[in-house]
Amino acid sequence: MKILITGALGQLGRDCTRVLQPAHTVTTLDLPELDIADASQVQQVMAQLRPDVVLNCAAYTRVDDCEEHRDDAMRVNATGPAVLAQAAEAGGARLIHISTDYVFDGQRPVPQPYTESDAPHPLSCYGQSKLAGEVAIAANCRRWAILRTAWLYGRHGGNFPKTMLRLALRQPERVLRVVNGQYGSPTWSWRLAEQLRTVIEADATGLFHATDEGYTTWYEFAARFLAAMHVPHNLQPCRNEEYPTRAVRPVNSILENAALKQAGLNSMRPWQDDLDEFVARHRAELLTECR
Ligand SMILES: NC(=O)c1ccc[n+]([C@@H]2O[C@H](COP(=O)([O-])OP(=O)(O)OC[C@H]3O[C@@H](n4cnc5c(N)ncnc54)[C@H](OP(=O)(O)O)[C@@H]3O)[C@@H](O)[C@H]2O)c1
Numbered sequence: 673m674k675i676l677i678t679g680a681l682g683q684l685g686r687d688c689t690r691v692l693q694p695a696h697t698v699t700t701l702d703l704p705e706l707d708i709a710d711a712s713q714v715q716q717v718m719a720q721l722r723p724d725v726v727l728n729c730a731a732y733t734r735v736d737d738c739e740e741h742r743d744d745a746m747r748v749n750a751t752g753p754a755v756l757a758q759a760a761e762a763g764g765a766r767l768i769h770i771s772t773d774y775v776f777d778g779q780r781p782v783p784q785p786y787t788e789s790d791a792p793h794p795l796s797c798y799g800q801s802k803l804a805g806e807v808a809i810a811a812n813c814r815r816w817a818i819l820r821t822a823w824l825y826g827r828h829g830g831n832f833p834k835t836m837l838r839l840a841l842r843q844p845e846r847v848l849r850v851v852n853g854q855y856g857s858p859t860w861s862w863r864l865a866e867q868l869r870t871v872i873e874a875d876a877t878g879l880f881h882a883t884d885e886g887y888t889t890w891y892e893f894a895a896r897f898l899a900a901m902h903v904p905h906n907l908q909p910c911r912n913e914e915y916p917t918r919a920v921r922p923v924n925s926i927l928e929n930a931a932l933k934q935a936g937l938n939s940m941r942p943w944q945d946d947l948d949e950f951v952a953r954h955r956a957e958l959l960t961e962c963r
Pocket residue numbers: 678679680681682683684685702703706707708709728729730731732733748752770771772773802821822823824825829830
């Protein structure tokens with residue numbers, strides 16, 4: 673298959689590139705070569721490449737910044753998917769897109785998960801912009817798959833475990849207070865890339881939740897990661913109110929991969945196993961990068 677990956681230099685985009693090549697003919701583009709919200713740029717690239725599949729890994733992902741930069745967030749997370757959907761429809765391509773747990777308000781009692789049939793109700797500008805992107809895709813093209821994921825981490829780019837590692841390596845004795853009252857599923861971007869490959873190759877369409885199996889809190893996630901890395905630390909759990917952020921996060925971000933399971937396509941693994949494999953594969957590089 674000819675696959676165009678947009679936002680290819682991001683955390684997920686890089687893993688998707690590695691997972692999809694060489695079985696498929698992959699073209700990777702990111703800013704400034706391809707701005708997904710620029711319709712003429714997108715049309716030009718689509719006419720030139722004629723891809724079977726467009727895999728959109730581009731997004732405005734700085735959740736707190738979205739509160740002050742709502743227009744920018746809407747441009748990348750809502751207009752961008754709309755433009756890609758129109759171009760995919762015109763070019764006969766399938767659009768595969770990534771969305772987020774933050775489309776939900778997280779009010780449901782833990783550990784009751786959200787499934788694809790639950791009504792979204794985002795609390796933040798980021799969540800609103802991502803939901804608007806989902807709606808735009810469904811309105812503008814017929815062949816699409818949207819995978820909602822959560823708490824993504826991987827080898828490339830910035831992410832929560834890397835931030836924890838950097839802080840612990842630089843000041844092991846410093847108290848690191850991490851919220852212990854938000855629940856979700858840490859998801860390895862490599863595993864999600866493999867799940868995306870399964871969805872693409874199965875020609876599956878529709879809305880899917882795609883997070884690693886099981887759930888935890890940010891504090892437990894950080895503690896398990898630093899223990900697996902054998903890095904001394906002084907982590908302490910704190911309540912959500914003790915760590916206020918500009919964007920309100922859902923308390924319960926737990927998603928159930930119900931649609932993937934129903935289609936016999938779920939290849940996500942328990943989050944603990946994936947975290948262990950991530951560390952086993954990348955420990956040395958992570959230590960070098962974060963020291
Ligand atoms: N990270 C998470 O915890 C998380 C959780 C749930 C869902 N998701 C979703 O998962 C997907 C992948 O996230 P990620 O962590 O890989 O994000 P990321 O590392 O921030 O990568 C996004 C990429 O898109 C690029 N980009 C931004 N605006 C663009 C535009 N207008 N046109 C083309 N490219 C543009 C970014 O470039 P710059 O770096 O130059 O801006 C970056 O290379 C996103 O849809 C995100 O919403 C992420």
